[in-house]
Structure formats: C-alpha cells, structure tokens
Amino acid sequence: MNRPLSAEGFEAQASSRAQNSALLNIRSVAKTFGKHAVLHNISLDVAEGEFLTILGESGSGKTTLLRIIAGFEHATSGEVWMGGERLDLLPPYKRRVNTVFQNYALFPHLSVEENVAYGPRVAKTPAGEIRTRVDEALAKVRMQQYAKYLPSTISGGQQQRVALARALVNRPRLLLLDEPLSALDANLRRQMQIELKTLQREVGITFIFVTHDQEEAMVMSDRIALLHAGELEQVAAPAEIYSRPATAYAAQFIGHTNLLEGEVQAGVARCQDLSWQVKLPDGPVSFSLRPECIRLAHAVSAQNAVYFRARVVDYAFHGASELVRVEASHGHTMTVRTSSHGKLRGEAELEFDPADAVPVRRPK
Amino acid sequence: MGLLVNAITYNRAPKLLAAYAALVFAFLYLPIVVLIVYSFNGHGVGGFPPRDLTLDWYRQLFTDDAIWASVVNSLVVAIASVCIALALGIPAGLALDRANFPGKGIFRRLVLLPLVLPGIITGLSLLLLFREADVRLSLVTVILGHGTALISIATTEVFAGLQKLDRAHEEASLDLGATYWQTFWRVTLPNLKLSIIGAALLIFTLSMDEIAVSFFLIGRDNTLPLEIWGRLRRGITPEINAISTLIFVFSLLAIIVWYRLRMRAEAVDNELLV
Numbered sequence: 001m002n003r004p005l006s007a008e009g010f011e012a013q014a015s016s017r018a019q020n021s022a023l024l025n026i027r028s029v030a031k032t033f034g035k036h037a038v039l040h041n042i043s044l045d046v047a048e049g050e051f052l053t054i055l056g057e058s059g060s061g062k063t064t065l066l067r068i069i070a071g072f073e074h075a076t077s078g079e080v081w082m083g084g085e086r087l088d089l090l091p092p093y094k095r096r097v098n099t100v101f102q103n104y105a106l107f108p109h110l111s112v113e114e115n116v117a118y119g120p121r122v123a124k125t126p127a128g129e130i131r132t133r134v135d136e137a138l139a140k141v142r143m144q145q146y147a148k149y150l151p152s153t154i155s156g157g158q159q160q161r162v163a164l165a166r167a168l169v170n171r172p173r174l175l176l177l178d179e180p181l182s183a184l185d186a187n188l189r190r191q192m193q194i195e196l197k198t199l200q201r202e203v204g205i206t207f208i209f210v211t212h213d214q215e216e217a218m219v220m221s222d223r224i225a226l227l228h229a230g231e232l233e234q235v236a237a238p239a240e241i242y243s244r245p246a247t248a249y250a251a252q253f254i255g256h257t258n259l260l261e262g263e264v265q266a267g268v269a270r271c272q273d274l275s276w277q278v279k280l281p282d283g284p285v286s287f288s289l290r291p292e293c294i295r296l297a298h299a300v301s302a303q304n305a306v307y308f309r310a311r312v313v314d315y316a317f318h319g320a321s322e323l324v325r326v327e328a329s330h331g332h333t334m335t336v337r338t339s340s341h342g343k344l345r346g347e348a349e350l351e352f353d354p355a356d357a358v359p360v361r362r363p364k
Numbered sequence: 365m366g367l368l369v370n371a372i373t374y375n376r377a378p379k380l381l382a383a384y385a386a387l388v389f390a391f392l393y394l395p396i397v398v399l400i401v402y403s404f405n406g407h408g409v410g411g412f413p414p415r416d417l418t419l420d421w422y423r424q425l426f427t428d429d430a431i432w433a434s435v436v437n438s439l440v441v442a443i444a445s446v447c448i449a450l451a452l453g454i455p456a457g458l459a460l461d462r463a464n465f466p467g468k469g470i471f472r473r474l475v476l477l478p479l480v481l482p483g484i485i486t487g488l489s490l491l492l493l494f495r496e497a498d499v500r501l502s503l504v505t506v507i508l509g510h511g512t513a514l515i516s517i518a519t520t521e522v523f524a525g526l527q528k529l530d531r532a533h534e535e536a537s538l539d540l541g542a543t544y545w546q547t548f549w550r551v552t553l554p555n556l557k558l559s560i561i562g563a564a565l566l567i568f569t570l571s572m573d574e575i576a577v578s579f580f581l582i583g584r585d586n587t588l589p590l591e592i593w594g595r596l597r598r599g600i601t602p603e604i605n606a607i608s609t610l611i612f613v614f615s616l617l618a619i620i621v622w623y624r625l626r627m628r629a630e631a632v633d634n635e636l637l638v
Contacts, residue, residue: 092538093539093542099539122546170541
C-alpha cells in the first residue's frame with residue numbers, strides 16, 4: 001500500500017480531475033499588503049459546475065483570494081484565468097463573476113425587486129426581459145411576495161436570498177459566496193446549507209464558497225481547499241480530506257484527531273511504545289489517527305492491530321457518540337470516539353488498525 | 365454617570381434648576397421675542413408696553429422696493445453659493461474619503477480652514493485679490509466669497525456621509541456590472557442624498573445672513589443683511605423688526621426641515637444596523 005506522504009500528491013490528483021473541464025485557473029497567485037504577505041503562491045483549478053469551498057480560519061487569506069477573483073484586489077504576482085481568458089486584468093464589472101457578500105450589501109435605497117434588477121438594468125437589458133428574469137430569480141429563492149419591500153424591512157435570511165437572486169439573475173459563469181451564512185442562527189444556517197447546495201445543482205453554476213466553518217464545508221462542498229496562513233494545505237473532496245489529511249494542520253482543523261509523533265526505521269514506525277510496520281522512508285514522522293479508529297480490543301481482532309492499555313481521564317457527550325480522553329500506558333493522551341451506549345470508563349485495552357494511522361506533513 | 369448626576373441634582377433642587385433654565389432661555393430668546401412683538405407695535409419701536417397691535421409695518425415692508433431687491437439679491441447669492449460650494453465640496457469630500465495622495469493631511473486642513481477663519485480675513489483677502497486682478501465688486505464677487513468660504517461645509521457633510529456609507533454597496537454595484545461612473549450615480553450619490561441636502565440647507569442659511577465677507581465684497585447691490593445694517597445707521601424702524609421676524613420664521617422652517625431629514629437619515633441607519 002503506497003500512500004503519498006505529501007499534499008502535492010493529492011493536489012495533483014484533484015487538479016487532474018478538474019483539468020478536464022476547468023473553468024477557473026488560479027496560477028501562482030501571491031498577495032502582499034505592504035510588508036505583510038497574505039497569500040503565497042496559490043495554484044488552484046476549479047471545474048465547471050463544481051461546488052468548491054475555500055476553508056480557513058480568519059486571517060488565512062481566504063477572503064483576499066475571493067476578492068482577487070472578484071476583481072476588488074489585484075494579485076501581487078500570478079494570474080487568474082477563466083474559460084481560457086485572462087481574468088485578473090479585467091475590471092470587476094467586466095467579469096462574468098458575481099458575488100454574494102458577507103453582509104449581503106443590498107442597496108438600502110432600492111426595493112428587493114430593484115436590487116435584483118440592478119445587474120440587468122446596467123447591462124441595458126430590454127425592460128420586458130428584465131421583468132421576466134427578475135421574477136424568475138425571485139421565484140427561485142421564494143421571495144416573490146417581498147418584491148416591493150426595502151431590504152431594511154426583511155429578515156437576515158430573506159436578505160440572504162435576495163442577495164443570491166441578485167447575483168444569479170446575471171447568469172454568471174462563477175458565483176462567489178463570502179461567508180454568506182455566518183450571520184444566520186444555527187438552525188436557519190443548516191437549512192440554508194442544504195438549500196444552497198440544491199440550488200447549485202439546479203442552476204449548474206460553479207460556486208466558490210468561503211467559510212471558516214469546517215462542518216459547513218464538509219456538508220456542502222464537492223471539494224474543499226484548505227487555506228492556512230496564506231498557503232493551501234490540501235485540496236480534496238470532504239471525505240478524502242477527512243480520512244486522508246495531508247498535513248497535521250488539515251487533520252486537526254477538520255474534525256478531531258490524535259497526532260502521533262515518532263520515527264520510521266527500516267520499515268517500522270515507532271511512536272513511544274507503539275510500533276507497527278509501514279512503507280515509508282526512514283526519518284521523523286507524524287501520524288493522524290481519528291478518534292473513531294480506536295476501539296476496544298477484542299479477543300478476535302485483526303492480527304496486525306496495535307494494542308495499548310489506557311485509563312479514562314475525561315469524557316464529553318456528543319449525542320450519538322462520546323469523545324473520551326484517555327491516558328495511554330505509553331504516556332500519550334489520546335481521544336477515542338465511542339458509541340454513547342459503549343460507556344468506556346476506568347481502564348481498558350484499546351487497539352487500532354495501522355492502516356488508519358495516516359502519515360501527515362508537519363509544518364516546516 | 366452624567367445621567368446619574370443630573371438625576372441627583374434634579375431631585376435635590378428641582379426649583380432652583382428650573383429657575384436657572386428659565387433664566388438661560390430668557391437670555392437666549394427674550395431679545396428675539398421683543399423683536400417679534402415690536403414688529404406688531406402700533407407705536408413703532410418706542411414705548412412700553414407695546415400697544416395698538418398692527419400689521420402696518422408688514423404692509424409698509426411689502427411696498428418697500430429696496431428691501432425686496434435686497435431679498436432677491438440675497439436669494440441669488442445664496443443659491444449660487446450653494447451651487448459653487450457643492451460643486452467643489454462634493455469632489456473634495458470624495459477625495460478625502462477615497463483617494464490617497466501625497467499631502468492629503470495638509471489638503472484636509474486647508475479645505476477646513478475657511479470654517480475656522482474669521483470672515484473678516486476671508487473678506488479682506490478676497491477684496492485685495494479682486495483689487496489686484498482689477499475685478500469690479502458686485503454680487504458676483506460676493507457669490508465667489510460665500511462660495512469659497514462655505515465649501516468646507518459641503519466637504520465635511522459629504523465626508524461624514526461617505527464615512528457612514530458601506531463600501532460593500534459600491535463593490536456590489538461593480539460586481540453586478542456597473543462601471544465606476546454608473547456606480548457613483550446609482551449607488552453613491554443616492555445614499556449621499558441626505559448629506560447633500562443637509563449641506564445645501566446649511567450653506568443657504570449661512571449665506572443668507574452672512575455679513576463679514578459680504579461687507580468687503582459688496583458692489584452697488586445690497587444683500588438683505590447689509591440693507592438692514594445700512595438702515596440701522598439711520599435709526600431703528602419697525603419695518604426692520606418686521607423683516608427680521610420673517611427671516612426668523614423662515615430660518616425656523618429651514619431648521620425644522622433639516623432636523624427632520626437628519627432624523628430620517630438616522631432612522632435609516634438604525635434599521636440597517638438591526
């Protein structure tokens with residue numbers, strides 16, 4: 001079993017899939033504000049019709065990257081291409097890219113209907129066509145009955161829908177969404193996540209969605225581009241990034257994980273007392289082991305499983321499952337996910353399958 | 365904290381406070397009340413208490429061509445000053461908010477200078493300039509004087525309006541395909557409407573009762589304040605009381621309109637915050 005150790009491996013796979021019908025190519029984009037480097041050498045391809053999420057904490061550069069694609073910032077170096085044309089040299093109003101802004105940025109002096117009609121109107125679309133397109137767009141987001149309202153008189157969720165209609169009415173090739181759900185409360189947010197995803201399938205427009213919420217990213221995206229301190233940590237499908245994180249940061253940022261540090265010598269990985277066989281070159285190594293990959297040891301376990309004894313220190317209830325913190329005999333503190341009925345308490349014999357320990361890149 | 369102190373003082377000495385307040389208000393408004401009352405006094409400006417209330421002075425006023433000519437002059441000056449101050453002040457406000465250029469700090473202070481500069485300095489310096497340039501003094505020179513002195517009002521009002529404006533609105537407009545110019549007309553300007561109307565009203569009012577700058581730059585045609593001042597040198601007439609009363613009423617109306625616009629602007633802001 002030969003697993004790539006580096007994130008480049010995953011990126012190469014992902015981009016080769018995207019290249020078949022890549023809509024957007026971001027090529028070695030870097031951005032500095034004064035002396036402060038916000039983005040380093042970002043390269044990313046986005047496929048036609050894809051729902052890509054740029055995930056990162058605040059300050060990771062995700063909004064800057066979005067603003068470069070929209071045209072509100074200029075990259076310090078690198079290029080952005082869309083559909084075979086250079087995009088980053090065009091002013092924002094000549095790009096077939098529309099944005100749903102973080103606080104929606106609806107025009108306060110225009111009604112819902114006039115907000116949605118804004119794009120077609122400045123494009124000098126005939127009045128009859130504007131009306132049908134605006135009606136269509138408002139119907140799509142179920143806001144027809146609010147057409148005459150002013151933005152200040154409707155709720156946040158409704159404003160969000162109007163912002164979506166205002167962008168989609170222009171039939172962009174690419175829709176950018178800058179944390180559009182962050183202002184909504186948890187329930188509405190979950191509902192909008194599903195609605196947005198459904199809508200994206202329906203209209204077939206490529207979405208680039210920016211968020212700091214890893215759960216949101218997992219629920220909605222075809223692929224996630226994880227950005228950290230201005231660099232891409234990993235670009236992969238949610239399931240892949242979860243089960244095969246490329247870096248220690250990716251493993252920790254998305255879901256919970258146990259980071260095991262050790263060394264490989266002659267095909268054997270040693271992390272404190274634990275050891276198992278690997279096909280990795282010699283040298284220091286880190287593994288990510290998800291809490292759900294650790295289980296109670298049974299008499300008839302897989303023959304190559306790694307065993308250790310542990311004592312329960314602490315536990316937290318998470319609905320269907322429990323996250324239990326244990327102190328292993330080798331001194332590590334590890335987190336184990338058990339079913340809530342499992343009731344892992346006191347001392348226990350635990351094990352994991354070495355295949356579940358994923359080698360990850362450490363920060364340089 | 366301030367509220368608490370007020371509450372305590374108020375509870376301890378409500379009568380004293382009320383008397384003090386009444387005194388302050390009397391000091392502020394008694395002269396105006398006297399002026400208004402005597403504009404209806406049948407015995408002119410003399411005599412106490414005012415007797416035989418009459419509208420004669422108003423009748424006399426309405427047939428006084430010199431006064432009305434000066435009113436027209438003042439209106440012309442005020443409207444022209446509003447146009448000049450807005451035409452130069454709005455771009456200056458935009459530049460202060462948007463552009464980054466060397467010497468911006470100095471530019472800001474220079475633009476605001478006329479606001480704090482005594483009118484006598486503005487008037488005198490412009491007079492010397494016009495003399496040097498051989499320009500004959502007339503209403504045009506007064507207009508130029510008022511216009512330049514009041515640019516700073518337009519600049520500050522527009523600048524304050526722009527500071528409150530969410531830049532995301534303009535970005536949204538560009539994003540939706542509007543050029544910079546279309547964005548300015550369709551998004552920036554409509555949202556500055558209240559600031560601009562407010563500035564215009566303020567400039568208009570200030571120009572209407574401006575004396576210092578006008579005094580230096582006036583030609584043969586008087587503005588209303590200078591006409592009144594000229595007549596005062598020949599003694600106070602009840603007619604002056606009458607015209608002053610009218611000015612007071614119009615100023616009051618202007619202030620009310622301006623205030624209501626402000627309230628509306630704030631109401632819009634508050635709604636946006638929710």
